[in-house]
Amino acid sequence: MFKDAFSLKSLILTGAIFFVLLILPPIIPRFYTYILAVIFVTALVAMSLNMVVGHGGLFQFHHGAFYGVGAYTVALMLTKTSLPIWACFVAGPIMAALVGLLIGAFCVRLTRLYFGMLQISLGSLIWAIAFRWYSLTGGDDGMHGISMPPIISSSNGAYYFALIIMAICITVIYLIFKSPFGATLQAIRDNPDRCEAIGINVRRHQLIAIVIATFFAGIAGVLFVVVEGSVFPDLLFWVFSLEIFIMCLLGGWFTFAGPILGAAIMVSLKTFVGIYTEYWTLILGIILILLIFFLPEGVWGYILEKFGSRHKEAIEKGSK
């Protein structure tokens, strides 16, 4: 039943990329393995954010909060309880989705910018808790040296774990994107009032989307702990949320795969330009300005427009 959701060309391309990523770790230096794993984690957060921003048209300004909640939940459970590891891993995304439900329930009552403002304030509240509650969260130091089972504690193990979980999650996000739920969500993005008039409970639909998106953000949070072995309050800070938002814009928020590309660009910039100068955000700023002027649809949006056949296909199909 799913095979119709994938086009052959994109299936081959994705398969090839996945295969290359599978065989890479033994042949590249460990540092690059680590950077790639960070990209996988970041790509998943960006993809989960884009579900609500790009496809849902919601101003989810503090998505990092849910990512952080996922990470903190798993870190706290691993260090403070003796529950089995899988239970801790599952608790991360569930906790993130619950917080998403709670914050989302308030936010969907507001529109547009007000939605974003309320979310920033509620998300910052979570950051403040993590930042201040020294006895539980370690405050601004965070928590370090969280031990993992041997199979995923090596850098290659973490790499494969992050890769596979990310691949599964993005496949599921894709299926949702292609489903009636996803189609309706995109319609709400385009015109919420019209959706209301064709019998769609817009707020309920948006809330479900937020819960799903925050669930995936929670999974990314768990992967972060696996890859880094630590958590710190910056994960929950609004600046990081802004970075994820920029990844979506950079990659192309009306495309499906854009945020993955956006995440890869951001992480690479941060890492490689960061070596030479601490003012890497300056370069990011210049890139963003250029982007707004020359590629308003994002990098991936531009590539699709230039080289993609999907758009043309759609028009041809229509004229048949």
Next chain:
Amino acid sequence: MLRVEKIHKSFDDFKAVNGANLTVEKGELVAVIGPNGAGKTTLFNLITGQLKADQGKVIFNEEDISSLPPYKICKRGIARSFQIANIFPRLTVFRNVQVSVLSQQEKSRKLFYPAEKLAVEETNRILESVGLSDRAGNIAGSLAHGDQRALEIAIALGNKPELLILDEPTAGMSPEETAATIELIKRLADSRELTILFCEHDMEVVFSAAQSIMVLHQGLTIIQGEPDQVRNSSQVQECYLGGAEPC
């Protein structure tokens, strides 16, 4: 089928609708006419729940729907189009209508099934009936104005309504497009056993198409009746068809 009873709505001090009455019987094609600012759009917004009435009732199939939100009113069987083209500009024409059909079939929240395979037949049938089949794959925002208006009606039809409300369906159309749209409305009224309520500026169109006409003036119903009855009403001639002096 639909009864609007002494409905009121003011915006600050301005009384947009001030005690309007309207009756729509099943199967009828009913027109609401009135000068600019008479409150036609406000009246429609009150019926479909975009606005909440200050006073008065909207009764649909013996149920008071005046306090329901728009999506629930839609589920009761009232679909509408808007005066400005109100579509989903980034989606394809096909998807625009499909989303509406999916909502009618209660499939909007299905998570794991490709949307492409659902509601295809129904969607294509509607696109055909409004003459948009050949543009099904186009991005809706890139359509010409007339086509966007047709799409607007198609989206409303996707809900399989009992009552279809069209707010100035021919606004901003060329004479040819207007003729085609009126033809479409008449055809829908005949073939789909649809009850249609619409408002329109073109008097010729209204008097040739509608079976019942309601005249709205300054938010108040002056008369509702058959075209001849309305045409011969001295009150209507005085304040509307005669045009010049306000009454």
